[in-house]
Amino acid sequence: MIKKETSALNRIWKFFTSVRLTVILLLSLAATSIIGTIIPQSGTSSEYFHKYGEFWYKFLSFFDSIFDIFDMYHSWWFQILLLLLTINVVVCSIDRFSATLKIIFIKVPPFNVERFRRMKSKKEFSDNRTPDQLERIYKPLISKGFGYTRVEERENGFCLFAEKWRWTRLGVYVVHLSIIFMLLGGLIGSIFGFEGFVNIPEGESTKSIRLRNTAKEHILNFEIKCEDFDISFYDTGAPKEYRSSLTIIENTKPVIKKDIIVNDPLRYKGINIFQSSYGTLPPEEVTLSFTSRETGMEYKEKAAVNRPVDIPEDLGTFTIKDYRSSAGFKGHNIGEAFIGVLESKTGNNTNILLPLRFPSFDKMRRGDVVIAVASHNHIYYTGLQVTKDPGVWVVYSGFILIIVGCFITFFMSHQRLCVEVSKSGDKSLVMVAGRSSKNKMGMQRKVGIISEKLAKLK
Amino acid sequence: MNSSNILSVTTFVYGLSAFLYILSWVFKKQAPGKLALWTTVFGLAGNTAGIILRWIESYQLGIGHAPLSNLYESLVFFSWTIVVIYLFVEKKYKNRTIGAFVAPLAFFAIAYASLSPNISDRIQPLIPALKSNWLIAHVITCFIGYAAFAIAFGISWMYLLKKKDKEGKSQLLDRFPSANMLEELTHQMVMFGFLFLSVGIITGAVWANSAWGRYWGWDPKETWSLITWFVYATLLHAKMMRGWHGKRIAYLSIIGFAAVLFTYFGVNLLPGLHSYGAMGQ
Ligand code: HEM
Numbered sequence: 069m070i071k072k073e074t075s076a077l078n079r080i081w082k083f084f085t086s087v088r089l090t091v092i093l094l095l096s097l098a099a100t101s102i103i104g105t106i107i108p109q110s111g112t113s114s115e116y117f118h119k120y121g122e123f124w125y126k127f128l129s130f131f132d133s134i135f136d137i138f139d140m141y142h143s144w145w146f147q148i149l150l151l152l153l154t155i156n157v158v159v160c161s162i163d164r165f166s167a168t169l170k171i172i173f174i175k176v177p178p179f180n181v182e183r184f185r186r187m188k189s190k191k192e193f194s195d196n197r198t199p200d201q202l203e204r205i206y207k208p209l210i211s212k213g214f215g216y217t218r219v220e221e222r223e224n225g226f227c228l229f230a231e232k233w234r235w236t237r238l239g240v241y242v243v244h245l246s247i248i249f250m251l252l253g254g255l256i257g258s259i260f261g262f263e264g265f266v267n268i269p270e271g272e273s274t275k276s277i278r279l280r281n282t283a284k285e286h287i288l289n290f291e292i293k294c295e296d297f298d299i300s301f302y303d304t305g306a307p308k309e310y311r312s313s314l315t316i317i318e319n320t321k322p323v324i325k326k327d328i329i330v331n332d333p334l335r336y337k338g339i340n341i342f343q344s345s346y347g348t349l350p351p352e353e354v355t356l357s358f359t360s361r362e363t364g365m366e367y368k369e370k371a372a373v374n375r376p377v378d379i380p381e382d383l384g385t386f387t388i389k390d391y392r393s394s395a396g397f398k399g400h401n402i403g404e405a406f407i408g409v410l411e412s413k414t415g416n417n418t419n420i421l422l423p424l425r426f427p428s429f430d431k432m433r434r435g436d437v438v439i440a441v442a443s444h445n446h447i448y449y450t451g452l453q454v455t456k457d458p459g460v461w462v463v464y465s466g467f468i469l470i471i472v473g474c475f476i477t478f479f480m481s482h483q484r485l486c487v488e489v490s491k492s493g494d495k496s497l498v499m500v501a502g503r504s505s506k507n508k509m510g511m512q513r514k515v516g517i518i519s520e521k522l523a524k525l526k
Numbered sequence: 527m528n529s530s531n532i533l534s535v536t537t538f539v540y541g542l543s544a545f546l547y548i549l550s551w552v553f554k555k556q557a558p559g560k561l562a563l564w565t566t567v568f569g570l571a572g573n574t575a576g577i578i579l580r581w582i583e584s585y586q587l588g589i590g591h592a593p594l595s596n597l598y599e600s601l602v603f604f605s606w607t608i609v610v611i612y613l614f615v616e617k618k619y620k621n622r623t624i625g626a627f628v629a630p631l632a633f634f635a636i637a638y639a640s641l642s643p644n645i646s647d648r649i650q651p652l653i654p655a656l657k658s659n660w661l662i663a664h665v666i667t668c669f670i671g672y673a674a675f676a677i678a679f680g681i682s683w684m685y686l687l688k689k690k691d692k693e694g695k696s697q698l699l700d701r702f703p704s705a706n707m708l709e710e711l712t713h714q715m716v717m718f719g720f721l722f723l724s725v726g727i728i729t730g731a732v733w734a735n736s737a738w739g740r741y742w743g744w745d746p747k748e749t750w751s752l753i754t755w756f757v758y759a760t761l762l763h764a765k766m767m768r769g770w771h772g773k774r775i776a777y778l779s780i781i782g783f784a785a786v787l788f789t790y791f792g793v794n795l796l797p798g799l800h801s802y803g804a805m806g807q
Binding site: 304342 | 589650651653654655657658660707710714717718720721724725728731732733735736737738739740741742744746749750752753756757759760763764766767770785793796
């Protein structure tokens with residue numbers, strides 16, 4: 069014989085069957101997870117430096133170099149905790165599973181009358197009819213509420229056993245299996261999936277996206293074209309909808325067209341494209357208006373960055389130098405603006421700010437000419453999140469399993485009922501008792517209800 | 527009368543019901559107990575009417591959406607679920623002393639919503655990220671879970687008080703259900719809450735996946751809901767460990783509810799480098 073107790077493998081197995089280990093692991097996971105909610109995760113060094121100052125930055129960086137506290141949910145030690153929990157739940161479930169199967173797949177469920185008789189919660193009453201009469205009226209009622217019933221005849225009466233929902237003992241395995249599904253699905257996603265983003269100006273298309281974690285380029289098998297981007301607002305100024313009209317182009321042929329909005333992505337060949345952000349590109353050409361102070365005349369001229377425009381009436385030369393999507397003026401964000409230089413005839417240079425939102429802004433300067441942007445064609449770019457996660461269906465299966473499993477485990481139980489009837493004088497003595505694998509109080513109530521029903525039965 | 531008025535009135539009705547429950551417990555009187563029950567039912571009617579009316583009002587404003595989109599609305603719904611579950615427990619277990627420990631929680635939730643100057647009761651339009659049916663499923667399930675945990679929290683305190691008084695001298699504690707029953711009730715509530723918290727986290731994950739393309743991102747709110755889930759999973763397993771009955775389960779249930787509160791309110795206090803969701807809040 070092999071000495072089971074001493075083999076190392078067996079000791080490891082025993083270690084992992086312990087529910088104490090589960091409790092320790094779950095509490096450790098709960099406690100350590102807090103770290104990553106206090107220290108912001110996956111920031112850049114300069115962000116951390118900015119936030120914590122030099123001393124604490126160095127201090128935390130030191131910890132980060134060993135414990136990855138700046139990306140703790142992907143750190144070696146957090147992954148080890150998850151791995152230990154997985155082994156724990158697998159080993160523990162396997163360890164008990166065969167015993168549970170034996171209990172469930174039994175041809176003739178055993179009943180031990182003694183155990184029912186010993187129960188404190190049993191109910192007893194007497195009835196004037198004979199056991200034979202009672203058997204005939206009790207049996208249909210009991211078998212209505214229970215899947216399995218069996219009557220054992222006794223010398224002075226009978227014993228009616230009933231039970232249901234034996235299989236619900238499997239519920240807890242479904243719950244534990246669901247944990248495996250979710251962790252496995254997460255693993256599949258992190259190995260075979262990616263998460264990237266791309267900005268596409270209206271009218272343009274691309275195959276190349278940038279991965280979020282590594283900032284590396286990733287080439288897709290198809291092109292994404294942004295036909296159009298639209299943003300709409302509520303009266304309050306809050307954004308109402310972001311909408312990108314996308315076309316997927318494969319081998320130069322368009323294969324799918326779809327408008328995506330937040331919460332309604334485009335999915336193609338396992339790759340998901342989400343509306344995630346947007347921005348504006350500098351307009352390529354704008355129409356400027358020049359209003360002369362002396363004559364009051366307004367002149368309109370087309371202009372572009374670094375293309376000087378001669379202003380009529382010899383008012384000078386204006387050149388757009390730059391475009392800002394959000395310009396600042398005296399500490400305020402005044403939105404999109406052009407920045408240009410006005411060179412007067414005498415050779416004086418003046419910097420000029422032209423916010424798109426405030427056309428009369430330049431009046432404040434009180435120059436010889438008021439410059440404004442009369443019209444411009446707006447080009448948006450759409451910011452798309454592009455992801456692939458082949459593990460997501462495994463995770464979702466886990467979601468369904470845990471809901472079903474928890475429901476079974478929490479709200480259903482293996483219930484057994486025993487009704488014993490014995491002759492006593494010219495009366496019958498009836499005992500009703502019940503046991504359940506869960507929710508003992510519920511079963512007690514049920515026994516009470518059943519015994520009242522039986523006592524009243526005609 | 528608009529929904530905010532009705533909900534303000536409801537706040538006072540819930541305050542009265544909490545007061546009556548405590549009165550009936552302390553003075554062992556049936557009359558205030560009965561009155562407390564009917565006050566609560568009346569408050570629930572107001573609470574329900576307030577929620578429905580707010581829903582209708584949002585449609586009248588042309589921005590129709592279920593009233594589950596901000597802190598005010600979620601708190602109002604939170605106290606609604608606490609009261610509904612509590613009334614169910616009172617009916618089933620026929621003991622009103624629990625009301626003295628639970629009705630105040632429903633009152634605090636709605637009072638915080640109605641009275642805090644930091645919480646706006648304006649009906650706001652939905653930002654794009656919140657326009658999803660998953661959001662509704664997510665908020666409803668989470669708050670049913672939170673409400674069950676809130677009730678477990680109240681009952682756990684009762685359990686600890688009851689256990690403190692070993693000789694059973696205190697008249698006040700005599701009116702509590704038995705310690706066994708309190709323990710069993712805590713367990714029932716935690717199981718119920720655990721199922722709904724799980725569904726809440728899941729619907730949140732599915733929603734995140736449909737809005738941002740990832741079902742889990744370890745952002746502080748998500749992480750704290752997971753921490754809460756770990757605490758209650760611990761509780762469910764601790765019951766199977768020898769020596770972990772009774773008090774320690776009650777402590778875990780109290781810690782669990784503290785985690786719930788932190789998930790709900792505390793997360794906003796945490797520092798962050800990024801704002802949540804690229805086009806988010
Ligand atoms: C996050 C991970 C886990 C979750 C969510 C989970 C969930 C559950 C749930 C909901 C129950 C039913 C509790 C009840 O009946 O009230 C349960 C029971 C149980 N769990 Fe877990 N569990 C996890 C991990 C583990 C691990 C790692 C082990 C390993 C030892 C384990 C061992 C058990 C055992 C032995 C039972 C009792 C089964 C029975 O009643 O016969 N669980 N678990």
